[in-house]
Amino acid sequence: MNSRERVLAMIDRRAVDRIPFMPITMMFAADQIGVKYGQYVSDYRMLVEAQLRTAERFDIDQVSCISDPTREACDLGAKVRFFDDQPPAFDESEAMLADKTILASLKLPDPLGGGRMHDRVKAAALLKERIGGDKIVEGWIEGPCGQAANLRGINRLMLDFIDDPAFVQDLLDFVVEMELRFARAQAEAGAGLMGVGDPASSLAGPVIFRQMLMPAHKKLVDGLRAMGLRTRSHMCGSTKRILKERGDLGYDIIDLDSMVPLTAARMNMPGEVLLGNVATVEVLRNGSVGDVIDTVSKCGMDAGDLYIVGAGCEVPRDTPEENMLALLEFARSHKPGAVTVVA
Amino acid sequence: MSSIKDLYDAILVGDAKKAHSATKAGIDAGLSPMDLIQQSMVPAMDEVGRLFEAEDYFVPELLLAGRAMKSAMELLRPLLIASGQKLGTRVIIGTVKGDLHDIGKNIVASMLEGSGFEVIDLGADVAPEEFVTAVQECEPRVVCMSALLTVTMPAMRTTIEALESAGLRDRVKILVGGAPVTSQYAAEIGADGYSENASGAVTLVKEVSSAA
Numbered sequence: 001m002n003s004r005e006r007v008l009a010m011i012d013r014r015a016v017d018r019i020p021f022m023p024i025t026m027m028f029a030a031d032q033i034g035v036k037y038g039q040y041v042s043d044y045r046m047l048v049e050a051q052l053r054t055a056e057r058f059d060i061d062q063v064s065c066i067s068d069p070t071r072e073a074c075d076l077g078a079k080v081r082f083f084d085d086q087p088p089a090f091d092e093s094e095a096m097l098a099d100k101t102i103l104a105s106l107k108l109p110d111p112l113g114g115g116r117m118h119d120r121v122k123a124a125a126l127l128k129e130r131i132g133g134d135k136i137v138e139g140w141i142e143g144p145c146g147q148a149a150n151l152r153g154i155n156r157l158m159l160d161f162i163d164d165p166a167f168v169q170d171l172l173d174f175v176v177e178m179e180l181r182f183a184r185a186q187a188e189a190g191a192g193l194m195g196v197g198d199p200a201s202s203l204a205g206p207v208i209f210r211q212m213l214m215p216a217h218k219k220l221v222d223g224l225r226a227m228g229l230r231t232r233s234h235m236c237g238s239t240k241r242i243l244k245e246r247g248d249l250g251y252d253i254i255d256l257d258s259m260v261p262l263t264a265a266r267m268n269m270p271g272e273v274l275l276g277n278v279a280t281v282e283v284l285r286n287g288s289v290g291d292v293i294d295t296v297s298k299c300g301m302d303a304g305d306l307y308i309v310g311a312g313c314e315v316p317r318d319t320p321e322e323n324m325l326a327l328l329e330f331a332r333s334h335k336p337g338a339v340t341v342v343a
Numbered sequence: 344m345s346s347i348k349d350l351y352d353a354i355l356v357g358d359a360k361k362a363h364s365a366t367k368a369g370i371d372a373g374l375s376p377m378d379l380i381q382q383s384m385v386p387a388m389d390e391v392g393r394l395f396e397a398e399d400y401f402v403p404e405l406l407l408a409g410r411a412m413k414s415a416m417e418l419l420r421p422l423l424i425a426s427g428q429k430l431g432t433r434v435i436i437g438t439v440k441g442d443l444h445d446i447g448k449n450i451v452a453s454m455l456e457g458s459g460f461e462v463i464d465l466g467a468d469v470a471p472e473e474f475v476t477a478v479q480e481c482e483p484r485v486v487c488m489s490a491l492l493t494v495t496m497p498a499m500r501t502t503i504e505a506l507e508s509a510g511l512r513d514r515v516k517i518l519v520g521g522a523p524v525t526s527q528y529a530a531e532i533g534a535d536g537y538s539e540n541a542s543g544a545v546t547l548v549k550e551v552s553s554a555a
Contacts, residue, residue: 081443086494089443154446158403205401241398281523316493
């Protein structure tokens with residue numbers, strides 16, 4: 001069973017030879033080939049080389065196009081700050097939609113228009129060309145709340161939910177359509193799995209999530225599935241209060257941050273494939289191999305059969321190789337449902 | 344006394360207009376600014392913090408409460424200054440150099456203000472020398488630094504070193520926080536404290552400022 005087959009089998013609830021291993025690697029991957037992160041996010045060839053090297057070195061079951069949350073906004077014309085060796089970021093004081101009326105004049109960007117979205121599409125194509133059918137190529141898009149926050153400014157958006165829900169609805173509609181176009185271009189280039197990163201959804205609370213964000217996610221995931229894509233939902237932070245809702249959305253893989261106890265996740269999502277959620281800094285980067293093994297063993301026990309090994313969020317830069325290898329070894333040496341605590 | 348309760352309720356539900364009108368009514372009725380702050384605003388923001396920690400309130404509710412509190416402070420601040428009364432302990436807060444993520448810092452700033460502290464918010468991407476200048480000019484008792492990225496955390500150490508070089512380190516207590524920050528890291532870089540959440544940060548500021 002190769003990596004691609006393993007991931008698809010887990011998603012389809014078929015027997016797997018071992019637990020899949022699917023951490024998010026970005027700066028950690030760039031460091032594997034010694035390129036600055038500024039190069040990684042701006043040249044798909046660097047990203048591809050880094051992903052292939054990282055996936056090979058740590059026997060990771062996917063190769064991913066994930067890099068930073070600013071690609072779509074860049075192609076819309078948003079102001080983004082770039083750094084030499086860290087991810088690009090938004091300055092809220094210069095948010096594209098600081099003036100809400102601008103939304104009405106925004107045109108959907110062309111994912112093949114030669115911008116930063118196109119760079120990611122090229123990454124998906126080259127990854128597919130290089131990896132063939134051995135590993136699944138993971139495309140990446142921003143989730144509705146995260147992208148809305150990128151464009152509007154997260155502080156403003158959080159107040160808009162209460163002050164101007166009609167505007168938020170219009171913004172979410174725009175974002176979902178943009179992300180579906182981006183996903184389609186990546187899928188046509190070779191992505192078989194689509195990651196949806198929505199770091200801001202955990203901030204808004206269950207009422208707003210149910211009323212405004214769930215419908216947007218639902219429209220997004222339905223659209224992704226209609227393209228034949230498998231899907232991975234990653235949300236940073238505590239989603240303890242929206243676990244059932246996350247399970248109801250229809251994503252194939254629910255990727256959980258370390259603040260969420262997997263026992264609670266499993267209770268609320270009995271039939272979903274859970275991924276995670278070793279604490280990135282405290283355990284994976286700063287802990288010992290023993291800490292990593294203890295933590296991932298507990299994750300495996302709590303999650304049960306439908307489980308994929310990963311960290312709670314991006315594997316941090318400077319994570320010791322032996323800690324990553326400890327995660328891998330756990331995945332390699334366990335079949336779903338056969339997890340016991342390592343003494 | 345209804346103004347006290349009205350202001351408390353307005354902040355709790357995040358209604359800035361009602362907070363403003365309740366504050367005005369309280370002033371007109373002869374309540375002192377400190378009465379309104381101590382009997383309405385501080386307990387209201389304490390409750391907001393409690394609800395946030397319990398995950399009954401989330402970021403929108405917290406920002407709304409902060410906005411309501413600020414609308415009350417717009418009326419109270421000039422009166423406090425005119426009467427020569429001091430605002431609470433002065434705290435400087437900012438997200439460190441290279442890091443543009445500010446929502447966590449904003450939440451802490453808002454809750455500190457609601458707890459009666461005088462907060463000077465330096466914003467995001469604040470260079471060490473800006474912290475130094477702010478400490479020289481504003482003479483705070485506490486400096487709070489935030490970082491969301493592991494790659495920007497080292498700027499906390501650099502900022503502490505800059506304060507040491509400027510001879511200011513002993514004048515302030517330095518607290519750090521943010522998703523990748525740990526108590527171990529705080530100790531390593533010589534910070535005086537660390538909190539993993541906003542309400543913990545407020546408690547910590549209270550502790551170190553009373554001990555300073």
